[in-house]
Amino acid sequence: MPRRAKQKSWREFRPVSGRKKSNQIGRLELKRDRVTVIRNGLRLSREHVQYADSQAAPVLKWAGGKQWLAKAAPLFVPPKFGRYYEPFFGGGAMFFSLAPGRATVADRNEELVATYRAIRDDVEGIIRVLGGYRYNKNVYYKTRSLLTRAEHTAAARFIYLNRTCFNGLFRVNRTGRFNTPYGNYVNPTICNSDRLRAVSVSLKRVTLLAGDFERTTARAKAGDFAYFDPPYITGHKDNGFLKYNSRLFTWDDQQRLARWAAELKARGVHVLVSNADHRAVRALYPGFRVLKVSRRASIAGENTSRGQTSEILLSSYPILPTSRSRNGQK
Numbered sequence: 344m345p346r347r348a349k350q351k352s353w354r355e356f357r358p359v360s361g362r363k364k365s366n367q368i369g370r371l372e373l374k375r376d377r378v379t380v381i382r383n384g385l386r387l388s389r390e391h392v393q394y395a396d397s398q399a400a401p402v403l404k405w406a407g408g409k410q411w412l413a414k415a416a417p418l419f420v421p422p423k424f425g426r427y428y429e430p431f432f433g434g435g436a437m438f439f440s441l442a443p444g445r446a447t448v449a450d451r452n453e454e455l456v457a458t459y460r461a462i463r464d465d466v467e468g469i470i471r472v473l474g475g476y477r478y479n480k481n482v483y484y485k486t487r488s489l490l491t492r493a494e495h496t497a498a499a500r501f502i503y504l505n506r507t508c509f510n511g512l513f514r515v516n517r518t519g520r521f522n523t524p525y526g527n528y529v530n531p532t533i534c535n536s537d538r539l540r541a542v543s544v545s546l547k548r549v550t551l552l553a554g555d556f557e558r559t560t561a562r563a564k565a566g567d568f569a570y571f572d573p574p575y576i577t578g579h580k581d582n583g584f585l586k587y588n589s590r591l592f593t594w595d596d597q598q599r600l601a602r603w604a605a606e607l608k609a610r611g612v613h614v615l616v617s618n619a620d621h622r623a624v625r626a627l628y629p630g631f632r633v634l635k636v637s638r639r640a641s642i643a644g645e646n647t648s649r650g651q652t653s654e655i656l657l658s659s660y661p662i663l664p665t666s667r668s669r670n671g672q673k
């Protein structure tokens with residue numbers, strides 16, 4: 344049995360209003376320490392969000408990171424599943440929150456995966472090297488310009504640059520060299536040794552792969568759970584895409600992902616996809632349930648409406664106990 348966060352009973356949510364509504368799609372509102380579920384016109388709210396009991400948490404800042412969503416994971420992951428797959432791993436917020444017993448985690452970014460391998464295999468070596476780094480502009484640009492071969496020093500460099508660069512952005516130039524500018528923080532945490540050690544322990548029991556999402560989830564079978572968190576379209580109006588690697592995640596990739604999600608669903612895999620709340624995206628997932636998730640915007644420039652930003656979760660299984668409607672059909 345996979346070890347997972349304790350599931351909150353639905354009855355523990357207190358109705359705060361019974362107002363009638365019109366939309367047929369459920370909604371989750373996440374605030375700092377309160378989660379509200381809106382379903383069939385009923386608002387159910389709970390003050391203290393359930394955090395998983397995992398000691399590990401992301402060690403990297405990652406664009407599109409899901410720490411804010413992971414804290415409400417017991418509300419929308421399947422109650423039981425076999426192997427957990429997370430092929431767009433990035434900072435791995437959902438994995439660290441769920442702490443599944445059997446898992447395959449992967450990303451197409453090879454430097455990122457090499458960093459996790461090194462954290463798994465030689466965390467003390469990394470902590471030693473990180474302890475020698477100073478935070479200032481000169482050291483940052485010098486470190487950025489130097490390449491290193493040993494796995495633990497390469498991983499320490501990756502972590503140092505991630506923690507001190509502008510917004511933790513992973514951006515590379517045409518030749519594949521990291522080129523994000525200096526971040527100008529007051530006192531950034533460069534080495535959180537306890538967290539690195541906890542991450543090292545949790546990575547020892549997973550299969551860690553570098554590659555495209557189709558290949559890394561190819562073995563998923565009935566009863567397994569696959570969570571897909573691809574790069575999004577950046578806005579609700581334009582069709583720009585966030586760039587995480589030297590290659591873009593294109594609209595063709597979004598379509599390929601939707602076809603793949605449908606194929607896994609047909610196999611009996613529990614599939615959950617995070618994506619931008621956009622008409623064109625929803626249309627790619629007929630037969631999937633849609634849960635709108637909104638939260639207070641935290642990043643300047645996030646596409647917001649009155650300080651709120653929303654995304655969607657598309658699921659192949661019923662998410663909320665009261666959920667009966669499917670995408671586009673009652």
Ligand SMILES: C[S@@+](CC[C@H](N)C(=O)[O-])C[C@H]1O[C@@H](n2cnc3c(N)ncnc32)[C@H](O)[C@@H]1O
Binds near residue numbers: 433437451555
């Ligand atoms: C939105 S981020 C994932 C964030 C992650 N959920 C977190 O909590 O930090 C998307 C990730 O997908 C990866 N990626 C982009 N294209 C990919 C592909 N074709 N296959 C697998 N991973 C890909 C990027 O390197 C990036 O790390």
